[in-house]
Amino acid sequence: MSTNMISRRRTLQLLGGAGAGLASLSMPAIAQGAGAGRVVVVGGGFGGATAAKYIKRANPKIQVTLVEPLQRYYTCPFTNLHFGGLRTFEQQGHNFNELRALGVQVVHALANDVDNKKKTVTLAGGRVLQYDKLVLSPGIDIRWGALKGYDQAAAQFAPHAWQAGPQTALLKQQLDAMPDGGTFILVAPENPFRCPPGPYERVSMIGHYFKTQKPKSKILVLDAKENFSKQGLFLDGWKKVYGEMIEWVPLSKDGKVVRVDARAREVETEFGKKHKAAVLNVVPPQKAGFIADRAGVSAQSGWVPIKPETFESSQVADIHVIGDATAATPMPKSGFVANAQGKVAAAAIVAALAGRPAPKASWANTCYSLIAPDYGISVANVYNIADGKLNEIKGSGGVSPREATPEFRKLEADYGVAWYNAIANDAWGTKA
Amino acid sequence: MTSRLKTLGLFSAAALLLASGGAHAQALSAADAAVLAGPCANCHGTDGKSNGKIPPLAGRPAATLAAMMKAFKGETPPPGTTIMNRLSKGYTDEQIEALAKHFAEKK
Known part of the structure; x- marks a missing residue:
């Protein structure tokens, strides 16, 4: 110009x-x-x-x-x-x-x-x-310091990768450098946070990477919650596709991390248990x-x-x-x-x-998550206003059926990509 | 003067209710329909002009679109569909008609 x-x-x-x-x-x-x-x-x-x-x-x-x-x-x-x-x-x-x-x-x-x-x-x-x-x-x-030990300096050793950019590159680089047989730990936050199914899709996709490239590796999710988005579908999918590779530890099983030592890639839970990771991904409070x-x-x-x-x-x-x-x-x-x-x-x-x-006003939501390349799941909802408040319309929405054919899971995987292409075109005009 | 205006106001409110078939079926303006259609674009493309695997909505006959949306609500939704069974249940038949008209008019 x-x-x-x-x-x-x-x-x-x-x-x-x-x-x-x-x-x-x-x-x-x-x-x-x-x-x-x-x-x-x-x-x-x-x-x-x-x-x-x-x-x-x-x-x-x-x-x-x-x-x-x-x-x-x-x-x-x-x-x-x-x-x-x-x-x-x-x-x-x-x-x-x-x-x-x-x-x-x-x-x-x-x-x-x-x-x-x-x-x-x-x-x-x-x-x-x-x-x-x-x-x-x-x-x-990010609410830096809200989780003890997790500040901006710590994110250079244990990335959050919850905002796309250099943090994404750092986590990818650490995963690529990790030797086969290492443990990847993801620390999941309390509600509310950006992208409720995001942490669980992330471990699914890292599971896919490990399964195909580093099959002796393990994944541990330490969660500050008792429940998470599309939980049944994720747990079923992990067992089916990744066997024992992915372990999820809820709040009631001492899953809540209270301290992070990013340089040592070590975290400590509420009841004092220490976990050491080869790659540590902290999804922090926001x-x-x-x-x-x-x-x-x-x-x-x-x-x-x-x-x-x-x-x-x-x-x-x-x-x-x-x-x-x-x-x-x-x-x-x-x-x-x-x-x-x-x-x-x-x-x-x-x-x-x-x-x-x-x-x-009227709104809807659809969130697709990928468990494996041919294994997609979704949650969908329609919203209106009732009694002056945002309201999920009763009888509508919900998650993918717990029992579904491989063809259905494959379709949802494909629709997930089609959704991304459509919304990127709607928001930015991006042509896939 | 005030009471005359009030009477007129009440009268027209009653007339509106009658015209739209009661409190459950509030008339949808074109602007309302456009907002109602907003989230459809997230998968079906801006103005329902799809750029991929998800079927387009733009310019298809309103009757076809409305019939499909109603079929999605059923116990046995059409094969090859996944989330529309869950989403369609969030819309009344009147809203479905308004959505169908909205997309039928997009060329």
């Missing part, structure tokens, strides 16, 4: 900013005509990319700015298949070309601060963006991305309470929060849900800027 172009854009933004203070006092959208207004979206993942796209598609006159530090965004979903040797890391990467082509201004910077009274977002480097409506889709931050704190939308829990109808923050007006950062029980923190919430928020914002009430 030419500097000319940039400076022209800057001037336009400055002009917009100058007028904004006045306009936002009264009726910002209507003042600019045709239900337009300025929307800033923070975060280019499943939620943010979808929200930006669906706002722009619904009303191209709305000025939409997407703020995302990465030029190429990598999803955490499907990186487990990378550990299984079934996909390259690059296959989880997505660019923002489709959003740009739609007319979304994509700014590759970190959003550092939000002033919810002046309605501004400050980027690293000092640039200030004015908004009429703000969408935060910041994903998760919270909403830090920008939620800066915007004043997060609660004591670390997550963001929202109004179900619109996913607007229940604490601050004109800030909508979507995805893993939200406290949206009974919805899981999944990419599918982030996308679905993004569409509900987008529709509500487009309607509000045009002075109309929000359309009736």
Whole structure:
């Protein structure tokens, strides 16, 4: 891009900013005509990319700015298949070309601060963006130190790999370097956390890697919970495909890890038992991305309470929060849900800027997990609002049948990949 | 004046209920249907235009789409299907009709 172009854009933004203070006092959208207004979206993942796209598609006159530090965004979903040797890391990467082509201004910077009274977002480097409506889709931050011994330095020895990127590469590298016969330990957290079936799919895929490359190796899951997502299906699948390779230790069997020594790759449980790993993967306690704190939308829990109808923050007006950062029980923190919430928020914002009430909200979720290349399982749900709260519609949804044919498991494995390709196309325009 | 407005308000609310066949069947606007259809795109593609193994929805006759969704709800869902049996049960027949119309109109 030419500097000319940039400076022209800057001037336009400055002009917009100058007028904004006045306009936002009264009726910002209507003042600019045709239900337009300025929307800033923070975060280019499943939620943010979808929200930006669906706002722009619904009303191209709305000025939409997407703020995302990465030029190429990598999803955490499907990186487990990378550990299984079934996909390259690059296959989880997505660019923002489709959003740009739609007319979304994509700014590759970190959003550092939000002033919810002046309605501004400050980027690293000092640039200030004015908004009429703000969408935060910041994903998760790790609660460093919440698990004793697990801080940022520790993650360089015992990766979490719960945000795709260098952490994914580090865990892959450690698995590749591990000698046959080693023990892989995964430390699983209490609820709520990003991607409830994720830890269990991860050990399945690492099981596949071990079975085919390092068959004398073992897998131990130390869990702070008594139950987990799709539990029966995972336990059945592990036994069937991996025999005795994968051992899961629940809370009641002293599965809760209370201390991590990342350099020694050793963990200690509640009752003082020490386990040593050849490769140690800690899925640590989490919270909403830090920008939620800066915007004043997060609660004591670390997550963001929202109004179900619109996913607007229940604490601050004109800030909508979507995805893993939200406290949206009974919805899981999944990419599918982030996308679905993004569409509900987008529709509500487009309607509000045009002075109309929000359309009736509805959401669904489907999470596929892979136990082996030809062995997929799923959980699906439909949600509405009942008595003012998010509600899982009774009689709908559920997990794959416990008894199913190998053909059914194979179909679900195939549909899982088809889902990923479809949602990546829906959110980022990625062509498989 | 106020009471006249109130009367009119009550009257039109009652008329709406009658027109839509009672409290259980609230009329769905096109905007409502678009939001209802939002999650379908996650597997069936944006606007129901599939880019892969999962069948497309866009531009197929509304009657066909509605009949399929209703068939998914049954005890013996069509062969080769996996999650639609579970998902379809989350939608009323009226919502299914609205979804079918929404996707039939996408070309």
